[in-house]
Amino acid sequence: MIKNISKYYPLIPVLAVYLTMFLIGFYIPGMWQMVALLAFYCALGQSWNIFMGMTGYVDFGYVTFIALGTYGMALGISYTHQYEWLGIGIIFIGLIFALFLASLSALLESFIALRLRGAYFAIACISINEGLRHFIEGARIWGGSEGIIFYGALIQALGRETSNQLTAFWADFAVFIIAVLAATLNIYYMRSKIGYALTAVREDEDAAKVMGINTTKYKTIAFLTSGLLGAAVGAFAWGVKLAHVFPGDVFVIHYTIECIVIVLLGGAGTLLGPVVGGLIYGLSKYWLAVVLPGFQLLIFAPIIIIVIVIFPEGVIGFVKQKTKGTPLARYII
Amino acid sequence: MILQLLAGNLIHGLLLGGVYGVATMGLSLIFGVMNVVNVGHGAFIMVGAFITLTLFTALGISPVLAIPVALLMGMALGFFFFYTVMRRLIKAPELASLLATFAIGILLEEVVKLIFGADFRGYNWGLGKITLPITVIPISKIYAFNGSIVIALFLYFWFSKTRLGTAVRAVVEDSEGARVCGVNVGWIYALSFAIGIGLTVMSGVMLTMFIPVGINPYMGGVYTLKAFVIAVLGGLSSPYGAFFAGLIFGLIENGAYVLFAQIPGVAPFPLTVSLAFWMLFFLLLVKPTGLLGKK
Numbered sequence: 001m002i003k004n005i006s007k008y009y010p011l012i013p014v015l016a017v018y019l020t021m022f023l024i025g026f027y028i029p030g031m032w033q034m035v036a037l038l039a040f041y042c043a044l045g046q047s048w049n050i051f052m053g054m055t056g057y058v059d060f061g062y063v064t065f066i067a068l069g070t071y072g073m074a075l076g077i078s079y080t081h082q083y084e085w086l087g088i089g090i091i092f093i094g095l096i097f098a099l100f101l102a103s104l105s106a107l108l109e110s111f112i113a114l115r116l117r118g119a120y121f122a123i124a125c126i127s128i129n130e131g132l133r134h135f136i137e138g139a140r141i142w143g144g145s146e147g148i149i150f151y152g153a154l155i156q157a158l159g160r161e162t163s164n165q166l167t168a169f170w171a172d173f174a175v176f177i178i179a180v181l182a183a184t185l186n187i188y189y190m191r192s193k194i195g196y197a198l199t200a201v202r203e204d205e206d207a208a209k210v211m212g213i214n215t216t217k218y219k220t221i222a223f224l225t226s227g228l229l230g231a232a233v234g235a236f237a238w239g240v241k242l243a244h245v246f247p248g249d250v251f252v253i254h255y256t257i258e259c260i261v262i263v264l265l266g267g268a269g270t271l272l273g274p275v276v277g278g279l280i281y282g283l284s285k286y287w288l289a290v291v292l293p294g295f296q297l298l299i300f301a302p303i304i305i306i307v308i309v310i311f312p313e314g315v316i317g318f319v320k321q322k323t324k325g326t327p328l329a330r331y332i333i
Numbered sequence: 334m335i336l337q338l339l340a341g342n343l344i345h346g347l348l349l350g351g352v353y354g355v356a357t358m359g360l361s362l363i364f365g366v367m368n369v370v371n372v373g374h375g376a377f378i379m380v381g382a383f384i385t386l387t388l389f390t391a392l393g394i395s396p397v398l399a400i401p402v403a404l405l406m407g408m409a410l411g412f413f414f415f416y417t418v419m420r421r422l423i424k425a426p427e428l429a430s431l432l433a434t435f436a437i438g439i440l441l442e443e444v445v446k447l448i449f450g451a452d453f454r455g456y457n458w459g460l461g462k463i464t465l466p467i468t469v470i471p472i473s474k475i476y477a478f479n480g481s482i483v484i485a486l487f488l489y490f491w492f493s494k495t496r497l498g499t500a501v502r503a504v505v506e507d508s509e510g511a512r513v514c515g516v517n518v519g520w521i522y523a524l525s526f527a528i529g530i531g532l533t534v535m536s537g538v539m540l541t542m543f544i545p546v547g548i549n550p551y552m553g554g555v556y557t558l559k560a561f562v563i564a565v566l567g568g569l570s571s572p573y574g575a576f577f578a579g580l581i582f583g584l585i586e587n588g589a590y591v592l593f594a595q596i597p598g599v600a601p602f603p604l605t606v607s608l609a610f611w612m613l614f615f616l617l618l619v620k621p622t623g624l625l626g627k628k
Contacts, residue, residue: 261432
C-alpha cells in the first residue's frame with residue numbers, strides 16, 4: 001500500500017501550488033479575480049495535456065469541448081429555471097447537459113478523427129469546431145448568433161444574492177476543483193495500464209497495434225477524459241461565471257492556442273508542466289494587459305516562436321533534466 | 334428564376350474559385366515538401382491584400398503590377414521565416430510547427446494592425462462591368478481569374494519542365510531518396526517555403542478584387558480555414574489538385590448559398606460556411622487522401 005502511494009508523490013507539488021493559489025485569492029483582498037484567471041489557464045492546460053501529452057496527437061479543435069460545456073450549462077439553466085423546487089440543482093443539471101454534449105461530440109470525433117494522424121487529425125478537429133459554430137449560427141439553433149443570455153433565468157431561479165455568489169466565487173472555486181481533478185486523473189492514467197498503452201502509441205502506433213494494444217480504445221478514453229474536463233471548465237468558467245454564451249465568443253481557436261502555449265511553456269506530457277505554464281502565461285498576460293494594453297499579442301507571438309525554437313522541452317522538461325538522479329526527481333514528472 | 338440566380342452565382346463562384354485555387358497551392362506545396370501545415374496561412378493572404386491596397390491608394394499603381402511585387406515580397410518573407418524559424422522545426426513534432434506557424438500569423442496580423450489600424454478598408458479599381466443576361470460581372474474579377482489561371486499554368490510548367498521543379502517534386506516523393514540523388518534538400522525546403530508563401534501573398538492581391546471593402550488585419554482567418562478544406566479536397570500535398578479543388582469549392586460555395594437562401598428562417602451565409610466543413614469532415618472520413626489525391 002505504501003509503495004502504491006509513493007507512485008503519486010508528484011501530485012504533491014501540484015496540489016501545493018493550487019492550495020497556495022487558493023489561499024492567496026481567498027485571504028488577500030482583490031486577488032481573487034487574478035487567481036481565478038490563473039486557475040482557469042492551469043485547468044485548461046492540465047485537461048488538454050491529458051490527451052496530447054500522453055498520445056502526441058494535437059487536438060487543435062479542443063475549444064469545441066469548452067464551448068459545448070458552456071452551451072450545456074446555458075441550456076440546462078434556461079430549460080429548468082422555472083421549476084423552483086430544483087433550487088441549486090439547476091447548476092448540476094447544467095453540468096450534466098454540458099458533459100452529455102461534450103461526450104457526444106468526443107465520441108463522434110474519436111470515431112472519425114482518431115483514425116487520422118498528424119496534420120489530418122489537426123485539420124479534422126478544426127473543421128468540426130468551425131462547422132459546429134457556423135451551423136449553430138446558420139441554422140439558428142440554440143439562439144443562433146444571438147446566443148443565450150441566462151443571467152435573468154439564474155436570478156429568477158436562485159435569487160439575486162445566491163446568483164451573485166455563484167458567479168463571483170463558486171464558479172471559480174469549481175474551476176479549482178476541476179484543475180485538481182484533472183491533475184489527479186492525469187497521474188492516475190500515467191501510472192496505470194492506460195498510460196503504458198498510450199506511451200506505446202506515442203512512440204510507435206503501428207508497433208503498439210502489432211503488440212495487441214487496442215490503441216483506439218485507449219486513445220478514446222484519454223480523448224473523452226480530456227474533453228469532459230474541458231467541458232466542465234467551460235460550464236463553470238464561462239457558463240456560470242458570465243451567464244451568457246455567444247457562438248462567436250466561445251468557438252474561437254485562439255483558446256486552443258492558449259492551451260498549447262501553456263502546455264509547451266511548462267513542458268508537454270509532464271504533470272507539473274501545465275501548472276507552471278498556466279502560471280507563467282496567466283501572470284504575464286495579466287501583467288501585459290495592465291502595462292501595455294492592446295499589445296499583448298504583438299509581444300506574445302515572438303516569445304512563442306522563440307520558446308518553440310530554443311526551448312522546446314519547457315520549464316519542467318528542463319528542471320527534470322537538471323534534477324535527474326537527485327531525491328527531488330520523484331516529485332517532478 | 335432560381336435557376337437563373339443559381340447560374341449567375343455559379344459564374345461568380347468559378348471566378349472566385351480560381352483565386353481560392355492559387356491561395357491553396359502555397360499551402361499544399363509547403364505541406365507536400367516540409368510536412369508542415371501552415372496554420373498562419375490567412376495572415377499571408379492579408380499581407381497581399383494590404384500590399385495591393387497600399388500600392389493602389391498611396392502610389393496609384395495598378396493591382397496587375399502588384400502581383401509581381403507581392404510575389405517578391407512574399408518570397409522574401411518566406412525566406413526570412415524559413416531561416417529564422419521553420420528550418421529548425423522540420424524534424425520537430427507537429428505541435429511545434431503548428432504553433433510556430435500560428436504565432437507567425439499572429440505576428441503578421443499584429444504588425445499590420447500596428448501600421449494600418451484595425452479598420453475595414455477597400456479600394457475601387459473602377460474598370461467597369463460586363464452585363465450578361467443572368468448576372469453582372471465586374472471586369473476586375475475577370476482579371477483576377479485570368480491571373481490565377483496564368484499563375485497556375487506557370488507553376489505547372491515550372492514543376493514539370495525545369496530541373497528545379499523536378500527536384501521539388503522529388504523531395505515531395507521522398508526527401509531521403511532525393512538527397513541520395515544529389516538534390517540539395519535544404520535549399521529545396523527553403524525555396525519551396527518561399528514560393529509557397531509567395532503564391533499565398535500573390536493570391537491576396539487577386540482576392541482584393543472580390544472583397545471591395547473587406548481588407549482588415551484579421552481578414553485571414555476565414556481563408557485559412559477555407560484553404561484547409563480546399564487543400565484536403567485536392568489531396569493536401571498536391572498543388573495542382575489544390576487548384577482544381579479551389580474551382581470546385583468556389584462553385585459549391587456559391588451554389589449552396591443560393592439554395593440555402595431559399596430555406597426560410599435560416600441564415601444562409603454561416604450555413605454555407607458550415608457546409609464546407611461538414612464536407613471536409615466526411616471527406617476525411619471516407620477518403621483521407623483527398624478527392625483528387627492519388628492512392
